Amino acid sequence: MSAVLEVRGARYALPQGRVLVEDVSFGVAPGETLVLLGRSGSGKTTALKLINRLLEPTAGEIRIAGRPTHALEATRLRRGIGYVIQEIGLFPHFTVERNVGLVPRLEGWPAERIAARVRELLALVGLDPGVFGARYPHELSGGQRQRVGVARALAADPPLLLLDEPFGALDPITRVELQREFLALQRRLRKAIVFVTHDVREGLLLGNAIGLMQEGRIVFLGTPEEFRRSEHPACRAFLAAAG
Amino acid sequence: MNLLQFYAHNSREALTLIGQHLFLVAVSTGIALTVGVPGGILLTRRPAWRGPVLGIANVLQTIPSLALFGFLIPLPFIGGIGARTAIVALVVYALLPIVRNTYTGIAGVDPAVREAGRGMGMTDGQLLAMVELPLAAGVILAGIRVATVVSVGTATLAGAIGAGGLGVYIFRGADMVNNTLILAGAVPAALMALAADGLLGLAERRLAWRAG
Numbered sequence: 537m538s539a540v541l542e543v544r545g546a547r548y549a550l551p552q553g554r555v556l557v558e559d560v561s562f563g564v565a566p567g568e569t570l571v572l573l574g575r576s577g578s579g580k581t582t583a584l585k586l587i588n589r590l591l592e593p594t595a596g597e598i599r600i601a602g603r604p605t606h607a608l609e610a611t612r613l614r615r616g617i618g619y620v621i622q623e624i625g626l627f628p629h630f631t632v633e634r635n636v637g638l639v640p641r642l643e644g645w646p647a648e649r650i651a652a653r654v655r656e657l658l659a660l661v662g663l664d665p666g667v668f669g670a671r672y673p674h675e676l677s678g679g680q681r682q683r684v685g686v687a688r689a690l691a692a693d694p695p696l697l698l699l700d701e702p703f704g705a706l707d708p709i710t711r712v713e714l715q716r717e718f719l720a721l722q723r724r725l726r727k728a729i730v731f732v733t734h735d736v737r738e739g740l741l742l743g744n745a746i747g748l749m750q751e752g753r754i755v756f757l758g759t760p761e762e763f764r765r766s767e768h769p770a771c772r773a774f775l776a777a778a779g
Numbered sequence: 780m781n782l783l784q785f786y787a788h789n790s791r792e793a794l795t796l797i798g799q800h801l802f803l804v805a806v807s808t809g810i811a812l813t814v815g816v817p818g819g820i821l822l823t824r825r826p827a828w829r830g831p832v833l834g835i836a837n838v839l840q841t842i843p844s845l846a847l848f849g850f851l852i853p854l855p856f857i858g859g860i861g862a863r864t865a866i867v868a869l870v871v872y873a874l875l876p877i878v879r880n881t882y883t884g885i886a887g888v889d890p891a892v893r894e895a896g897r898g899m900g901m902t903d904g905q906l907l908a909m910v911e912l913p914l915a916a917g918v919i920l921a922g923i924r925v926a927t928v929v930s931v932g933t934a935t936l937a938g939a940i941g942a943g944g945l946g947v948y949i950f951r952g953a954d955m956v957n958n959t960l961i962l963a964g965a966v967p968a969a970l971m972a973l974a975a976d977g978l979l980g981l982a983e984r985r986l987a988w989r990a991g
Contacts, residue, residue: 590898615900625895629913639899688899698898 538602539563540695540728546586546596548579548752556582558752560596562745566695567726571743573733573774579752580732584698587730588617600696615639618689618697618727622704624681626673632658632684633669639692657687662717679710686718690725700732715741736774740764748774785963797967799943803862803934804971807869808927815874815926816919819881820907829882836875844933847871848940865937865944872933873926880922884915916986924979931972935964 541564548557557579564570572580585591587598589610598605605613626635634641636657637650645653655665661683673681682702689697703711715738722729722742733739739746739760746763748756748770756768763771786793822829842850847868851858857867888911896906912919938946948964951957 588898590894611900611902613900614898619895619898621891621895621898623889623891625889625891625893625898627892627896627910628889629910642900642905 542599544597549594564728568744569729570745571731571739573739574749578749580749618694620689620699620702622701624685636687661687697729736778800945804930807866810870811873815877819878822882823885840875860941862942865942876922876925884918885911920983927975
């Protein structure tokens with residue numbers, strides 16, 4: 537199956553010259569979850585932001601469904617990519633419904649279609665629309681908030697999702713719950729997903745492919761099975777830490 | 780003669796001065812708002828301008844108000860005797876709290892909220908109108924409240940440069956050592972300040988976003 541996302545030789549350097557991402561290449565097909573694994577400062581979040589152009593690549597090419605990302609206006613590009621961050625970033629002055637319906641609203645959908653889509657998405661992430669739709673983010677638990685964050689990212693049915701440590705701030709039990717729901721959801725929706733984490737267990741559980749990042753480069757790229765068997769010292773270090 | 784008798788005998792003059800006072804405060808606060816809110820927004824988009832702009836505004840704020848009125852009188856276009864000079868001085872004082880609070884309110888919006896908004900494809904204008912300004916509204920209004928209350932007090936000095944207002948009674952009373960006359964100017968000015976504070980405080984509490 538052809539890749540939804542292709543990253544070729546992506547590089548990102550700060551104006552002062554420090555290189556944060558160097559020669560990163562990978563592809564992600566529909567139904568596939570690529571996990572970018574790495575320690576803090578390894579460049580995995582930077583690499584993710586190059587895809588939706590929150591940061592502009594200084595070299596290399598990124599294509600989504602065959603089209604180079606720089607051919608589109610950045611705001612249009614981003615509306616076609618789901619984006620979830622650890623801090624979630626729900627709008628505190630919007631109800632759950634308005635938060636989830638944001639991208640459809642930006643895209644000018646009619647109100648009834650937005651309302652129907654919001655109900656469908658809340659049910660999909662396991663939140664009763666009648667109970668939660670009118671609530672504000674501060675009235676939700678951490679796990680519920682992140683479910684809303686995922687629903688919001690799925691709102692305009694984008695083929696590609698970028699997730700930056702989405703479960704990192706949750707308590708261990710909620711995290712396991714959401715990881716399980718993520719797998720079930722992905723089996724149904726078959727999106728192309730790039731998932732950033734520093735948690736090797738989470739990476740091995742959720743990913744079809746693991747890209748291990750170190751100092752801005754991908755030093756290992758392969759299946760979870762290959763990762764487990766790899767003799768690469770960075771892979772060994774991560775597996776040793778996981779116990 | 781007590782205060783009530785004084786007003787009974789001089790009702791037309793008193794109402795005129797109250798009207799002039801309200802006019803000075805309303806026009807100067809209005810101008811400060813139209814310049815200050817966009818100015819504060821601009822500072823959030825041009826971080827390099829923040830230091831110099833807030834620095835200059837701070838320095839202007841430290842000029843004693845009576846001295847500022849005096850400095851302005853000899854200047855062409857913005858100076859002279861009368862309401863125009865008083866309004867220029869009042870705008871100068873009202874600008875800092877409005878610019879600073881607009882900047883602080885927007886800069887205080889959770890960076891994760893801003894990043895999520897940008898990441899979902901909002902333009903800068905949409906982010907400003909739908910997210911940053913609503914979330915900063917309480918802080919911005921607090922600045923407007925401070926500016927208005929300070930203006931009501933400072934506008935009494937307009938009486939010293941022939942711009943009218945309740946300061947006329949206060950200066951006349953001080954010259955004649957007549958406490959009733961001083962109170963005739965000071966009491967309505969104080970009530971005006973309290974009313975502005977109360978009304979804008981009410982609006983502020985309604986707008987301030989209670990973050991969870």
